[in-house]
């Protein structure tokens with residue numbers, strides 16, 4: 075578990091256009107610069123938004139990664155619900171899910 | 183000269199980014215209250231506006247996280263987010279490094295503070311500015327309280343930061359306005375996004391309007407997390423504003439607007 079490293083990758087990606095271009099060209103090479111577990115690396119490369127959420131990535135970082143990957147807001151919310159359904163409760167951080175798996179608080 | 187204005191407001195990125203998805207009967211009065219705050223702010227003719235924000239990993243990260251920070255540059259860029267996502271065009275906001283330096287020096291008398299000569303504005307500052315300064319005429323000094331990466335400074339220290347900002351504002355010859363932006367209860371960027379604890383929010387705003395230090399700083403982070411979500415940690419900025427103003431507050435608007443992922447509020451306080 076290296077949530078800090080995983081978060082740092084996404085944090086740097088969110089704020090650095092050059093890194094975004096490098097990621098678009100060769101995501102695996104960018105991921106290799108960070109000390110990630112296989113699970114974390116896979117979640118970034120797929121990308122598996124639901125698993126990234128369950129691993130504990132702060133939502134203020136994750137939502138921008140989702141937007142960068144062209145994922146619409148409603149789909150982003152659903153991917154997190156699906157992630158909890160598939161991988162179980164959020165394992166770390168302060169962004170745990172408190173609503174039901176099929177609850178759509180804001181209607182989306 | 184002195185502190186001339188204190189106001190608080192919501193800053194969720196959905197407020198601009200998803201404005202078209204909100205019910206007009208909720209959105210329009212909220213935006214009208216924001217515009218009234220803009221007029222009240224500009225009427226005080228501030229030389230600079232300190233914006234006390236709770237940024238979301240635009241500048242500060244867990245590699246070196248300051249509890250309290252103030253910008254010290256002659257200009258700031260924003261938004262850091264995709265302008266199409268946030269629906270706020272990119273702008274350069276005017277700063278005043280020399281004024282920042284004087285304010286920082288005074289705040290440092292009582293608060294351990296980081297300063298930053300580079301600072302990119304995220305939605306936490308850009309959403310308020312899009313309403314409060316559509317013409318981009320204000321001089322802005324950004325301030326930040328870490329509300330994202332625990333451990334977080336206790337609420338009493340957020341109050342003390344506000345007291346220090348007031349002292350600093352009163353110590354410089356310029357007219358200083360203060361705007362603090364944060365959430366009350368909200369669970370942003372989670373599947374719970376849109377959940378709002380309206381009763382908790384109303385109670386917090388009641389305490390804020392009373393300017394009651396003991397009541398405002400009585401929440402533990404565990405209570406806030408349980409009742410108001412991780413977004414509730416941002417009450418630190420609002421508490422700092424109360425400490426700076428010292429006077430009673432008036433809540434001009436409050437309504438949960440789920441598609442904006444937060445209870446939306448506009449309030450101002452008397453400078454006492």
Ligand SMILES: [Fe+2]
Nearest residue numbers: 236306365416
């Ligand atoms: Fe926020």
